[in-house]
Amino acid sequence: MRAFLELESLTRVFAGTPAVRELSLQVGEHEIVTLLGPSGCGKTTTLRMIAGFERPDSGRVVVDGRDVTGMPPQKRGFGMVFQHYALFPHLSVAENVAFGLETAGLGKAEIESRVGRALDLVRLPGTQGRSVSSLSGGQQQRIALARALAPAPKVLLLDEPLSKLDAALREQTRRELRSLVKEIGMTTVYVTHDQEEAFDLADRIAVLRQGLLDQVGPAEQLYRRPATQFVATFLGRAGAVAGTVEGVPEDGVVMCRLGADICWPALAPASAPLTKGAAVRLLARPEALAFAPSDQEAVLNGQVTERRFAGSFYVYRVSAGGGELEVQSDSSDAKPGDRVGVVPRAAPAGLFAFARSAGEGDGA
Amino acid sequence: MSGGRGHQRMAWRGRLLVAAVFAILLWAVVYPNLTVIAESFRADGTITLRHYVQVFSTPSELRALWSSIWISAATVLLSALIGVPLALLFARFEFPGRRVLGALAAMPVLLPPLVGVIAILFLYGESGVATRLLQSFLGLQSPPWRLQGASAILAVHAYSMYVYFYLFALAGLARLDPAMFEAAASLGAGNARTLTRVVLPMLTPSLAGAALLTFMTSMASFSAPYVLGGGFRVMTTQIFNSKLQGEVAMAMVETVMLATVSLLVLWPLARWEGSREYVAPSKGTSAMRVPVRSLWARVAVPLAAGVGVLVLVLPHLTLLLVSFVRDGTWTTQTLPPAYTLENYRELFAETHTFRPIFNSLLMAAVATLAALALALAAGQLIVRWRVRGRRLLEGLLALPWALPGTVVAIALATTFSAHQPWAARWVLVGTPWILILAYTLRTLPLTGRAALAGYRQLDPSLEEAAASLGAGPWRTLRRVTIPRLLPAIAAGASLAFVTGLGEFVASIVLYTHRTRPISIEILSQLRDFDLGAAAAYGVLLMVLVAAAFILGQRWVQSGSA
Ligand SMILES: Nc1ncnc2c1ncn2[C@@H]1O[C@H](COP(=O)(O)OP(=O)(O)O)[C@@H](O)[C@H]1O
Numbered sequence: 040m041r042a043f044l045e046l047e048s049l050t051r052v053f054a055g056t057p058a059v060r061e062l063s064l065q066v067g068e069h070e071i072v073t074l075l076g077p078s079g080c081g082k083t084t085t086l087r088m089i090a091g092f093e094r095p096d097s098g099r100v101v102v103d104g105r106d107v108t109g110m111p112p113q114k115r116g117f118g119m120v121f122q123h124y125a126l127f128p129h130l131s132v133a134e135n136v137a138f139g140l141e142t143a144g145l146g147k148a149e150i151e152s153r154v155g156r157a158l159d160l161v162r163l164p165g166t167q168g169r170s171v172s173s174l175s176g177g178q179q180q181r182i183a184l185a186r187a188l189a190p191a192p193k194v195l196l197l198d199e200p201l202s203k204l205d206a207a208l209r210e211q212t213r214r215e216l217r218s219l220v221k222e223i224g225m226t227t228v229y230v231t232h233d234q235e236e237a238f239d240l241a242d243r244i245a246v247l248r249q250g251l252l253d254q255v256g257p258a259e260q261l262y263r264r265p266a267t268q269f270v271a272t273f274l275g276r277a278g279a280v281a282g283t284v285e286g287v288p289e290d291g292v293v294m295c296r297l298g299a300d301i302c303w304p305a306l307a308p309a310s311a312p313l314t315k316g317a318a319v320r321l322l323a324r325p326e327a328l329a330f331a332p333s334d335q336e337a338v339l340n341g342q343v344t345e346r347r348f349a350g351s352f353y354v355y356r357v358s359a360g361g362g363e364l365e366v367q368s369d370s371s372d373a374k375p376g377d378r379v380g381v382v383p384r385a386a387p388a389g390l391f392a393f394a395r396s397a398g399e400g401d402g403a
Numbered sequence: 404m405s406g407g408r409g410h411q412r413m414a415w416r417g418r419l420l421v422a423a424v425f426a427i428l429l430w431a432v433v434y435p436n437l438t439v440i441a442e443s444f445r446a447d448g449t450i451t452l453r454h455y456v457q458v459f460s461t462p463s464e465l466r467a468l469w470s471s472i473w474i475s476a477a478t479v480l481l482s483a484l485i486g487v488p489l490a491l492l493f494a495r496f497e498f499p500g501r502r503v504l505g506a507l508a509a510m511p512v513l514l515p516p517l518v519g520v521i522a523i524l525f526l527y528g529e530s531g532v533a534t535r536l537l538q539s540f541l542g543l544q545s546p547p548w549r550l551q552g553a554s555a556i557l558a559v560h561a562y563s564m565y566v567y568f569y570l571f572a573l574a575g576l577a578r579l580d581p582a583m584f585e586a587a588a589s590l591g592a593g594n595a596r597t598l599t600r601v602v603l604p605m606l607t608p609s610l611a612g613a614a615l616l617t618f619m620t621s622m623a624s625f626s627a628p629y630v631l632g633g634g635f636r637v638m639t640t641q642i643f644n645s646k647l648q649g650e651v652a653m654a655m656v657e658t659v660m661l662a663t664v665s666l667l668v669l670w671p672l673a674r675w676e677g678s679r680e681y682v683a684p685s686k687g688t689s690a691m692r693v694p695v696r697s698l699w700a701r702v703a704v705p706l707a708a709g710v711g712v713l714v715l716v717l718p719h720l721t722l723l724l725v726s727f728v729r730d731g732t733w734t735t736q737t738l739p740p741a742y743t744l745e746n747y748r749e750l751f752a753e754t755h756t757f758r759p760i761f762n763s764l765l766m767a768a769v770a771t772l773a774a775l776a777l778a779l780a781a782g783q784l785i786v787r788w789r790v791r792g793r794r795l796l797e798g799l800l801a802l803p804w805a806l807p808g809t810v811v812a813i814a815l816a817t818t819f820s821a822h823q824p825w826a827a828r829w830v831l832v833g834t835p836w837i838l839i840l841a842y843t844l845r846t847l848p849l850t851g852r853a854a855l856a857g858y859r860q861l862d863p864s865l866e867e868a869a870a871s872l873g874a875g876p877w878r879t880l881r882r883v884t885i886p887r888l889l890p891a892i893a894a895g896a897s898l899a900f901v902t903g904l905g906e907f908v909a910s911i912v913l914y915t916h917r918t919r920p921i922s923i924e925i926l927s928q929l930r931d932f933d934l935g936a937a938a939a940y941g942v943l944l945m946v947l948v949a950a951a952f953i954l955g956q957r958w959v960q961s962g963s964a
Pocket residue numbers: 053054057058076077078079080081082083084085405406407408409
């Protein structure tokens with residue numbers, strides 16, 4: 040896929056504190072990329088730099104091979120959906136949607152028909168004359184989308200556009216949003232702090248942490264091969280125990296010693312190679328672990344601290360090996376206080392080894 | 404989200420605007436005051452402290468200063484005692500007639516300072532309606548009281564300034580989350596406890612704001628002490644008197660003193676006010692007002708409110724009554740014996756009687772436009788562009804508010820009585836321009852406050868949304884910023900216009916016969932004992948003020964729809 044929008048080591052510092060650091064990212068034509076991360080990690084700042092509202096202290100924004108870093112927002116031709124929609128309260132629905140078409144200097148008839156089409160697209164036909172304050176939250180969100188899409192922007196930028204909606208509506212809307220954006224083939228950057236939303240929407244997810252880009256890739260890759268501990272825990276659940284590296288990593292798999300005669304294979308990050316004897320933290324997805332009799336080979340013994348009913352299965356919290364693991368199981372036999380043995384189901388799948396930095400304790 | 408967003412490098416036109424706004428404000432707000440300070444230290448071409456020594460060794464000067472201060476403190480106390488309970492009554496209880504009575508309670512704002520004073524004079528003065536009624540009712544030889552001196556000033560102040568407390572407390576109460584009352588009640592707090600532990604503490608910022616405004620207004624008050632003071636002098640009348648008697652240097656020193664005291668009071672209070680702000684966290688469904696239940700309260704509460712409000716509108720009614728009195732017929736009778744529309748007809752019939760009306764309308768309109776333009780430009784610079792020196796800019800907008808009208812007038816009269824183009828001084832004294840300049844300065848804090856509040860409430864993402872849709876700065880300003888600012892503009896403009904319309908304090912220092920505004924005309928009619936004409940002008944002002952308020956309110960609502 041051809042890169043349509045390129046961010047080249049963008050940096051933005053607020054009063055000495057960097058909000059975004061050396062961020063580089065490429066978004067392909069027609070691709071939906073989600074910027075995912077906890078609140079305050081710099082997602083909005085990144086989006087605003089793309090839109091032109093925030094000027095990067097260094098780095099470039101390139102669109103279709105053209106450097107737009109110094110270009111004012113109104114010249115960029117990007118559509119933007121704001122977190123609180125920013126609909127013009129003094130204008131009607133039609134006037135809101137027509138706003139960008141008028142600035143483009145289109146004729147009256149052309150504007151009218153395109154407003155109609157945009158409203159059809161977001162499935163709110165016939166609302167032209169309504170005032171925006173008379174619409175529900177979900178409808179306002181769709182008008183904001185229609186307004187951004189009407190001028191046929193080169194790039195669509197969305198900043199947590201669904202955060203004001205309630206949970207059920209959010210889930211439905213994000214599916215619709217994806218199919219709509221895919222239908223018109225818009226290059227899209229979507230900001231969210233909600234992992235599920237990112238999974239549902241994105242072709243690729245870019246995970247941000249404290250202004251740094253940790254990893255970019257399709258949801259599956261991020262879940263199966265997280266590049267950092269942060270990605271592993273932010274996307275999906277993972278328990279952790281302490282261990283040391285046994286032998287040299289081979290094909291990205293490393294043996295981790297967890298006890299006298301307990302060694303589990305785990306996936307090692309490609310970026311920071313682990314050396315023999317290095318202290319590691321071993322992260323395990325609940326579905327990658329199973330209970331086993333305590334005399335079985337490579338069993339890690341521990342004690343159940345909590346049992347949670349999750350519909351078709353149970354999730355147990357097990358304190359073991361100086362850490363806490365989570366084990367997914369169909370059976371409800373174990374109960375808090377029981378001593379249990381834990382083994383990997385299909386190691387190294389779902390097990391990740393990350394270097395423990397000096398001074399870090401053994402615990403999770 | 405707000406604050407600290409980066410902006411594009413400023414174009415030269417932007418820089419020009421910044422430079423122009425700073426230059427105009429420094430020239431109009433700061434420069435004249437510096438001139439006054441310089442003059443206060445000058446004698447025979449040398450620098451001296453002589454005038455200060457003279458002022459501080461004169462007992463009557465110190466007495467005037469002390470009078471200004473204690474009168475202001477007492478005014479704050481009295482106004483709070485009337486305004487706060489009234490606000491609580493109207494905000495917390497539901498009773499028949501609440502809406503109408505609640506609106507009427509703000510009636511004194513319809514009376515510009517001088518008009519309020521003469522209305523009260525017509526009512527409670529030595530030959531006022533109420534005074535004569537009581538006198539004849541009790542069969543007294545002489546009037547039961549004399550409306551003169553400190554107590555008279557205090558009465559007028561309390562009457563006209565309790566409104567600040569009333570309106571501020573109402574606004575503060577409206578911002579409170581009504582669920583708070585229910586929370587307090589659920590925790591077992593009775594009415595008194597809820598009031599002292601919850602409501603009043605949460606109202607503190609609003610009440611502090613009202614206290615500040617009342618104190619400053621009272622320090623600056625001129626009309627009441629001028630008309631009713633008799634031998635009792637406060638700083639404003641003292642300054643006016645010195646100027647009248649040609650003791651220019653003394654007037655300068657007194658002006659500096661009054662300005663200093665005002666600023667000294669304003670500084671800490673303004674900081675404190677700004678540091679405490681309570682906002683209602685949720686707009687719940689709890690009801691703010693509770694219906695009045697017990698039988699006696701159902702009678703007593705509306706009755707008390709009604710009587711209270713009647714007292715508040717009596718001056719207006721009196722003014723109206725007197726405006727219909729036929730010239731020269733009301734001598735010793737309790738109530739005027741003969742009524743006519745002649746006074747009103749005369750207002751518009753002749754050029755010389757209409758002149759003041761024309762002057763006031765025109766000068767107030769021009770001043771409002773100027774103050775509004777300056778305030779909006781400054782708002783853009785302060786809130787949007789966040790230019791360097793925005794604190795200073797904000798200070799410059801607010802400064803004239805801290806300076807009593809007398810100070811502003813003296814400063815302008817001193818500065819713009821010389822032709823020195825190289826020092827940016829021209830002779831404006833004697834022209835309408837000096838009055839327009841004075842009105843502009845006096846109204847600048849009002850438009851400034853409104854513009855800043857408007858800009859701060861304006862969601863910046865609206866302007867960003869416009870930009871993301873391809874709108875350039877001008878289009879964004881025209882289609883988004885200005886329409887969204889309309890309520891603030893309307894509020895600021897109507898207040899400014901109303902202030903200019905009834906302006907008296909600065910006018911009395913700066914007017915000429917040709918440029919005299921309505922307030923000055925009222926005073927001269929009063930001097931000629933043409934009470935009917937004076938009252939008619941007063942009623943006209945009252946009506947114009949009401950019209951401006953109503954129009955402004957309309958506009959405010961249409962903008963926020
Ligand atoms: N205009 C600003 N001035 C100062 N600091 C800011 C500004 N905008 C954002 N920040 C800071 O930058 C960091 C990242 O903010 P933001 O990009 O809004 O995060 P996110 O959208 O991921 O929640 C935060 O610590 C925030 O406080």
